[in-house]
Amino acid sequence: xxxxxxRQLDTPRPRRGSPAQTRERLVAAAARLFNRAGYHGTDSxxxxxxxxxxxxxxxxHFADKREIFLAAYETWVVSEWKAVDDxxxxxxxxxxxxxxxxxxTVDFHTRWRGLRTSLMELVAGDAKVRRFYREQRKRxxxxxxxxxxxxxxxxxxxxxxAIHLFTMERTADAIAQGELRDLGLDRDVLIDALVKRVAxxxx
Numbered sequence: 001x002x003x004x005x006x007r008q009l010d011t012p013r014p015r016r017g018s019p020a021q022t023r024e025r026l027v028a029a030a031a032r033l034f035n036r037a038g039y040h041g042t043d044s045x046x047x048x049x050x051x052x053x054x055x056x057x058x059x060x061h062f063a064d065k066r067e068i069f070l071a072a073y074e075t076w077v078v079s080e081w082k083a084v085d086d087x088x089x090x091x092x093x094x095x096x097x098x099x100x101x102x103x104x105t106v107d108f109h110t111r112w113r114g115l116r117t118s119l120m121e122l123v124a125g126d127a128k129v130r131r132f133y134r135e136q137r138k139r140x141x142x143x144x145x146x147x148x149x150x151x152x153x154x155x156x157x158x159x160x161x162a163i164h165l166f167t168m169e170r171t172a173d174a175i176a177q178g179e180l181r182d183l184g185l186d187r188d189v190l191i192d193a194l195v196k197r198v199a200x201x202x203x
Contacts, residue, residue: 025053026051031075033050035114073132073136074136077136080108097198099195102168102198108172109169113176141158
């Protein structure tokens with residue numbers, strides 16, 4: 001599956017695309033609409049049209065709107081962590097890598113803040129979405145442990161990785177949603193604090 005949701009719809013729809021290509025294009029269209037209009041402001045007809053298909057094509061690949069939302073979220077997670085893996089393989093110093101990783105995370109959360117807002121709303125009220133979300137969190141923790149082993153970084157307890165994951169995501173969301181401005185907080189100070197935290201994990 002292609003990892004960059006931003007670019008999936010930049011090319012014309014293939015006249016005879018494979019089922020996998022059709023599914024990817026539908027997921028990219030759904031992600032774009034959920035990000036722009038929110039989960040409750042989007043329906044399957046809009047998703048199909050955004051992708052360049054008739055509504056019936058949607059239901060050949062997805063049972064309902066929730067299913068494609070989960071697929072969009074999973075693709076987002078895979079995309080973010082592939083970008084993280086690429087940065088960790090770049091051979092930079094821990095501090096330089098940490099700064100790139102923080103910038104990448106903040107950028108992802110800013111570009112996809114609408115999708116993430118819908119996600120957190122659904123996690124709070126939909127048991128199926130909540131279970132799926134928690135499974136993705138487990139995958140993220142597994143990835144953190146694997147990546148640390150590959151780059152020779154110090155091992156940490158899973159609970160410490162969880163604290164790091166929660167801190168990074170919550171802070172990136174706060175920056176993306178303009179919360180720092182409303183609270184009178186300095187963005188650069190928070191970014192530097194995150195960079196120090198990530199660099200310490202990599203050192």
